[in-house]
Amino acid sequence: MPLFKTLMVIGPGLIGSSILRRARSTGQLAERLIVMDKEPAVLKRIEELGLADSVTTEPAMAEEADCVVVSVPVRAIENVVRSLSPHLRPGTIITDVASVRGELDSSILSLLPHGVEYVPSHPMAGTEFSGPDAGFAELFENRWALLIPTPETAPWACGKMQNFWEFCGARVKFIKADEHDRICAMVSHLPHLLAFTICDTADNLSSEMRSAVLDYAASGFRDFTRIAASDPVMWRDIFTANRDVLLETLDRFLRDVQSMADAIRDGDDDAITEKIKRGRSIRRTLIQNKQA
Amino acid sequence: MPLFKTLMVIGPGLIGSSILRRARSTGQLAERLIVMDKEPAVLKRIEELGLADSVTTEPAMAEEADCVVVSVPVRAIENVVRSLSPHLRPGTIITDVASVRGELDSSILSLLPHGVEYVPSHPMAGTEFSGPDAGFAELFENRWALLIPTPETAPWACGKMQNFWEFCGARVKFIKADEHDRICAMVSHLPHLLAFTICDTADNLSSEMRSAVLDYAASGFRDFTRIAASDPVMWRDIFTANRDVLLETLDRFLRDVQSMADAIRDGDDDAITEKIKRGRSIRRTLIQNKQA
Numbered sequence: 219m220p221l222f223k224t225l226m227v228i229g230p231g232l233i234g235s236s237i238l239r240r241a242r243s244t245g246q247l248a249e250r251l252i253v254m255d256k257e258p259a260v261l262k263r264i265e266e267l268g269l270a271d272s273v274t275t276e277p278a279m280a281e282e283a284d285c286v287v288v289s290v291p292v293r294a295i296e297n298v299v300r301s302l303s304p305h306l307r308p309g310t311i312i313t314d315v316a317s318v319r320g321e322l323d324s325s326i327l328s329l330l331p332h333g334v335e336y337v338p339s340h341p342m343a344g345t346e347f348s349g350p351d352a353g354f355a356e357l358f359e360n361r362w363a364l365l366i367p368t369p370e371t372a373p374w375a376c377g378k379m380q381n382f383w384e385f386c387g388a389r390v391k392f393i394k395a396d397e398h399d400r401i402c403a404m405v406s407h408l409p410h411l412l413a414f415t416i417c418d419t420a421d422n423l424s425s426e427m428r429s430a431v432l433d434y435a436a437s438g439f440r441d442f443t444r445i446a447a448s449d450p451v452m453w454r455d456i457f458t459a460n461r462d463v464l465l466e467t468l469d470r471f472l473r474d475v476q477s478m479a480d481a482i483r484d485g486d487d488d489a490i491t492e493k494i495k496r497g498r499s500i501r502r503t504l505i506q507n508k509q510a
Numbered sequence: 511m512p513l514f515k516t517l518m519v520i521g522p523g524l525i526g527s528s529i530l531r532r533a534r535s536t537g538q539l540a541e542r543l544i545v546m547d548k549e550p551a552v553l554k555r556i557e558e559l560g561l562a563d564s565v566t567t568e569p570a571m572a573e574e575a576d577c578v579v580v581s582v583p584v585r586a587i588e589n590v591v592r593s594l595s596p597h598l599r600p601g602t603i604i605t606d607v608a609s610v611r612g613e614l615d616s617s618i619l620s621l622l623p624h625g626v627e628y629v630p631s632h633p634m635a636g637t638e639f640s641g642p643d644a645g646f647a648e649l650f651e652n653r654w655a656l657l658i659p660t661p662e663t664a665p666w667a668c669g670k671m672q673n674f675w676e677f678c679g680a681r682v683k684f685i686k687a688d689e690h691d692r693i694c695a696m697v698s699h700l701p702h703l704l705a706f707t708i709c710d711t712a713d714n715l716s717s718e719m720r721s722a723v724l725d726y727a728a729s730g731f732r733d734f735t736r737i738a739a740s741d742p743v744m745w746r747d748i749f750t751a752n753r754d755v756l757l758e759t760l761d762r763f764l765r766d767v768q769s770m771a772d773a774i775r776d777g778d779d780d781a782i783t784e785k786i787k788r789g790r791s792i793r794r795t796l797i798q799n800k801q802a
Contacts, residue, residue, distance in 0.1 A: 342726055346793075362726055401722045404712060409730035412704055415770050417789030419763045420696060430693045434634055434654055435796050438701035438737050443796055445730050446789035454782045457774045468771055471711045472764070478707050479760055482749045490746045497709030497738035501638075504727050504735055 220245060221381055222311075226252040226283035228298055230264050231449075232344060233315050234289035235353030237386065238269040243355045246385040252279055263350045277301040280310075285382070288314040292455040295322060299329050308333025311375050313382075315341055317402055318459040319395035323368050335375035340364040340398065341388055342406075346447035359387035366395050399460055403467040407460055410453055411468065413446040512537060513673055514603075518544040518575035520590055522556050523741075524636060525607050526581035527645030529678065530561040535647045538677040544571055555642045569593040572602075577674070580606040584747035587614060591621050600625025603667050605674075607633055609694055610752040611687035615660050627667035630658040632690065633680055634698075638739035651679035658687050691752055695759040699752055702745055703760065705738040 225241060225248035227234045234253075241247035253270035254277065255261050261273040272279065280286055280302045288298050295314050306312065312334060316322060323338055330336055343361040345352065363383035367376050380390045393401075420431045420439070431439065457464060474493075481489035517533060517540035519526045526545075533539035545562035546569065547553050553565040564571065572578055572594045580590050587606050598604065604626060608614060615630050622628055635653040637644065655675035659668050672682045685693075712723045712731070723731065749756060766785075773781035 342728060361728060397722070400719065401726055404715070404719070404723050405726045405728075405731040407730075409708065409734055411770060412708065412734075412767070413730070414786050414789040415766045416701065416704065416763060417792040418770070418785045419759075419766045421788045421792055422762070422766070423696070427692065427696070430689070431696050432792070432795050432799055434693055434697045435799075436634060436653060436697075438699075438705070439697040440796065441733050441737055442701055442704075443789070443793040445733055446786075447793040448786075448790075450783045450786040450790065453786055454779055457782060458777055458779070461774055461777075465771060465775060467711075468767070470714070471708060472767070474707045474711045474714070475704070475760070475764070478703060478710070479757060482753055483757060485750055485753075487746055487750070490749060491742045493710045494706045494738075494740075494742040494745055496713045497706040497735070498740075498742065500709040500713055500724070501735040501739040503724050504732065507724055507727075 220248050221378065221385060222248040222285040224248060224250045224252060224283045224285075226254060226280055226286045228254045228286065228288045228302075229290035230255060230260060230269065230350050230353075231289060232348050232352040232357070233341065234287065235264070235267075235269060235350045236343075236355065236357035237287060237289070237353075238264070239353055239355040240358070240386050242269060244385065247382065248285065252283060254279065260350055267350065269350070278305050280305040281307055284310055285378075286310060286312045288312065291449075291452045292316045292318050292322065292459045294455070296325050296329070299326050303329050303331060306331060306334045309335075311335045311337055311378060313337045313339045313379055315339060316459075317406065317456050319366055319398050320459050322459065323366070323395060327368055327370060335372050336368060337371055337375050337379040338366045338368065338395075339379055339383065340366065340402075341383065341386070343388070344448075346444055348449040348452070356387065358383065361388050363388035363390050364393050364398060365390060366393055366398050399463045400467075403460055403463045407456055407464045408467050408471060410445055410448065411457065411464070413442040414453070416442050417446045512540050513670065513677060514540040514577040516540060516542045516544060516575045516577075518546060518572055518578045520546045520578065520580045520594075521582035522547060522552065522561065522642050522645075523581060524640050524644040524649070525633065526579065527556070527559075527561060527642045528635075528647065528649035529579060529581070530556070531645055531647040532650070532678050534561060536677065539674065540577070544575060546571065552642055559642065561642070570597050572597040573599055576602055577670075578602060578604045580604065583741075583744045584608045584610050584614065584751045586747070588617050588621070591618050595621050595623060598623060598626045601627075603627045603629055603670060605629045605631045605671055607631060608751075609698065609748050611658055611690050612751050614751065615658070615687060619660055619662060627664050628660060629663055629667050629671040630660065630687075631671055631675065632656045632658065632694075633675065633678070635680070636740075638736055640741040640744070648679065650675065653680050655680035655682050656685050656690060657682060658685055658690050691755045692759075695752055695755045699748055699756045700759050700763060702737055702740065703749065703756070705734040706745070708734050709738045
């Protein structure tokens with residue numbers, strides 16, 4: 219028997235449509251799939267792909283769901299939940315897939331009727347592509363899904379969402395909200411900020427230099443541009459929602475850049491190789507951990 | 511008939527041993543292969559791999575070569591050429607594979623006897639691995655090989671080295687030294703500096719955070735660590751040899767980072783998405799250019 223009777227996915231982009239594909243291909247997640255989006259064109263595409271039993275632009279349909287996954291950009295979550303809230307039945311689980319917790323969780327809790335269980339989650343999976351065509355059923359396989367229950371989340375709801383992500387193929391970990399935001403700032407938000415910026419720097423070059431950079435991108439630059447291809451609104455929301463932690467992490471990084479620049483300026487060979495070697499040791503650990 | 515009678519490769523690491531493998535597998539580059547290294551263990555490995563007809567630690571053997579490829583870290587090139595110089599016959603071509611031209615080319619020219627042709631080159635190919643076991647015959651295929659002739663390089667020698675890199679599978683472009691160094695600072699040296707530094711920043715975290723970062727590296731951070739696994743001495747040499755251009759490129763980048771940080775601090779949505787979109791457009795052009 220599937221985990222849920224009716225699963226509603228709101229915002230069937232890369233993450234949302236991957237959940238739908240997983241649900242279709244395994245049958246383990248839900249008997250019935252409802253997809254909501256504000257864009258009729260997206261819903262049409264979802265129907266063409268055969269990824270929903272019903273599609274809607276209306277939040278009222280949430281009353282038929284016993285699990286609602288809100289997979290929209292971070293700063294859009296609160297408004298979506300506000301519109302759903304009058305329609306949610308007690309015993310329904312609602313989750314999001316946001317990359318930043320910040321103030322979000324307490325805002326959402328204050329919007330939900332009694333008896334609705336909020337289980338914030340963050341599947342750490344993604345590609346640089348977006349939209350309903352970008353998803354695939356194996357996206358979450360062997361990736362982490364972090365569960366960040368609020369003080370009010372019922373244990374049974376945590377258990378259900380643990381099953382949910384495990385059925386998606388992910389490995390589940392429970393984690394505290396502030397720890398979550400600090401880790402993500404380091405492993406994801408800062409790398410994306412740097413990747414976007416180095417592309418910006420290249421774009422600001424003279425047109426002659428810019429075209430040369432594009433010709434010769436294979437030598438390191440290219441690795442940065444892959445993650446820089448990600449969705450702008452999604453990342454704008456992440457950067458602003460995790461502002462304080464991200465800027466603090468950026469400051470640490472800039473101090474380290476300054477120290478590397480000083481070592482290069484002073485020709486301090488030992489300091490330079492020391493810093494480079496630390497990078498190598500991190501890489502080696504990743505390979506041992508099978509994360510690379 | 512092969513391009514050269516006797517090819518000597520000095521420093522058979524990733525680049526050097528890939529040339530040797532290419533020479534062995536196609537037979538187009540040279541009739542005979544001499545390999546020189548200061549480390550007997552490296553030479554032993556080259557013999558085990560069957561990549562040389564003769565191995566030596568002695569520069570005197572250069573008198574038997576009509577082409578010498580010096581593939582050692584940038585700052586070691588000058589000393590190697592100084593030791594070779596008394597043994598080079600007129601008509602011999604000498605090349606290096608350095609990622610920075612800077613002051614190198616004029617220093618080398620001043621060391622070479624009359625009639626020896628110096629054709630600086632830079633094959634823009636590599637992986638994060640190093641040493642004689644890291645090379646492979648296809649490393650240069652469809653990659654750029656930049657030729658940076660000095661004002662004194664004879665056209666016939668440029669033609670020979672163009673053939674050399676084309677036989678290695680590369681696409682050849684002629685380029686001026688200062689332009690070369692500016693392009694490489696942007697597409698290769700700066701990305702490597704940032705990649706080493708973000709690993710350094712992660713390494714400086716509390717051990718608890720550090721282990722979490724390693725656990726969750728898949729979300730962007732991992733892409734940076736790949737290039738951070740490269741050889742420390744090679745990169746120390748590149749950073750210091752291209753110091754002025756690299757630090758200037760870094761300054762541009764840091765101004766752009768500051769501007770992104772300001773936009774995030776001020777919650778300036780338009781500015782943030784504008785910067786992110788520029789990154790995407792660069793990526794799109796790369797894909798069109800088949801560089802990504």
